[in-house]
Amino acid sequence: MVVEGSIPTQAEGAFCTVGEKEEKPLAVLDWVTKLGNHSKAIINVGTCSAFGGIPSGTPNPTGAKAVKDILPKATMINIPGCPPHPDWIIGTIAHVLLYGIPELDEQLRPLLFFKGLIHENCERRHYFEEGIYAKDYGDEGCLFELGCKGPMAHCDVSIRGWNNGVNWCVRSGSPCYACTEPTFPDHDGGGLYGVLDKKSILGIPWRKAERKKPPKPVKLI
Template sequence: MSVDSTLEATQEASAAEDRAGFDEIHILWISEGMSCDGDTVSMTASGQPAIEDVVQGLVPGLPKVHLYNKVLSPSLGGEDYLVPFRAAARGELSPFVLVIEGSVPNQNIIEDGGYWTSFGNDPDTGEPLTLNWWIDRLAPKAWAVVAVGTCATYGGIHAMAGNPTGCMGLADYLGWDFRSQAALPVINVPGCPIQPENFMETLTWLLYHAAGSAPPPPLDDMLRPQWLFGKTVHEGCDRAAYYEQADFAKDYNSPKCLVKVGCWGPVVNCNVPKRGWMAGIGGCPNVGGICIGCTMPSFPDAFMPFMDEPTGGSVSTTLIKPYGAVIRRLRGITSMAVNKEPKWHHNGPELTTGYDPHWRP
């Protein structure tokens, strides 16, 4: 057999193995980034699917999942909790998905030692092990790497102008050309915090891919799941028709479009108005709150001050006023016409509907 034939056979065997997928997989969730752990808390509210259903094997077709998350862990904590993480760092745990929650600080800007955030201690020296230490060792070995929440995806609050930590998103830290063992880039699921089903839906797709029964999840150029972040808040907002009619709210008690009181919905990629927040209920503009762009890479700097009219908002709302005035008037006329009963609705002796069986002789 020639070298080329041997190589081709090896590649085909490898591809067949990849399609076969895994029967079992580990999820190592580190929330020791600069964060509030809000993404973990939010994730527990998902119902489609629930994290409990995934871990208990109640979702058909998924591999058996072992989840290691400090909020949901049944371990005793401390070194007992760190066992799978240390094993993965040594290359003794595979395959696993690495989930990072929270911004990644820049350790290189600390000149005299110290650390921004840590996860466990070095067993030899007793010194804290930084988040960066863990990422450096786990990410290259991970089957897939997921950044959960805006802090982990793009830096978020901790990476805003003037911060002393040099915080950044996970893709900034690893490099946007990073590829995991499954040849996947960092998968970004932004949100402050995440919408529960957005994360669980992405994780479920990823697990089906791990099982060999689905392709990789499609991502946009900012590594977000396309099917979740391909539309704007405005496109799914119940208040969008008021914008078209140039009918804008002047305060937060109004049911009308909130653009002039600070809403960034027309330019923000997010599906919360459509999906709601929990069990299909809630979502910022659905309950009278403005969109502040918390799923966006430039959050929060580009969207502050939050309560001010967005940049360009005055121009767009001014341009739409004459159009909106005409549309409102025309719709009003049509509304009056269709709000009347037809004249043939009466109890008189004559039929006035225009009924004319012309096909009869």
């Protein structure tokens, strides 16, 4: 079973329904519970089904939960991301079909895609090492002081890129918001824009990975 979206649990799941049964709305909560109990494995696509995501952020009026909270004993793979990268989805499904369940980390994310931290391979890392920090959006420099969570984000888009490698979050000038982590979006009270404790991130290796060159721009007319 593949699930997208967190599961509202307040009001008996009335905040998200799919169709009707015996002329009553059928809650996704009930569907996921029923189908999940008959599934060999569950793939959660996106941070909402994997960890609760934005709907589960404070104050969470719908009682939104991750699928793991609904079916704690089920065999599960999490493909977080807000949004999740298409390569992660296709790659994981292909791996399940061809070879079985891939190796997972402690958050049930495939190590194929979620092994390293953004900060390890970030193209602005030299600014971090030199102490050059952007003070505002659009500035040159490392985005740490604008709340970049690259030092805690397990994700490979600093190498993989989005849209066939055209761009990615930090290159486009946006701090990483660690959208692949279970703490997203509250991040233990710091929220999306809170600055991490710098002392806690010193010592993260710098791998200077080879990057795919972006494809040549397509002439549209």
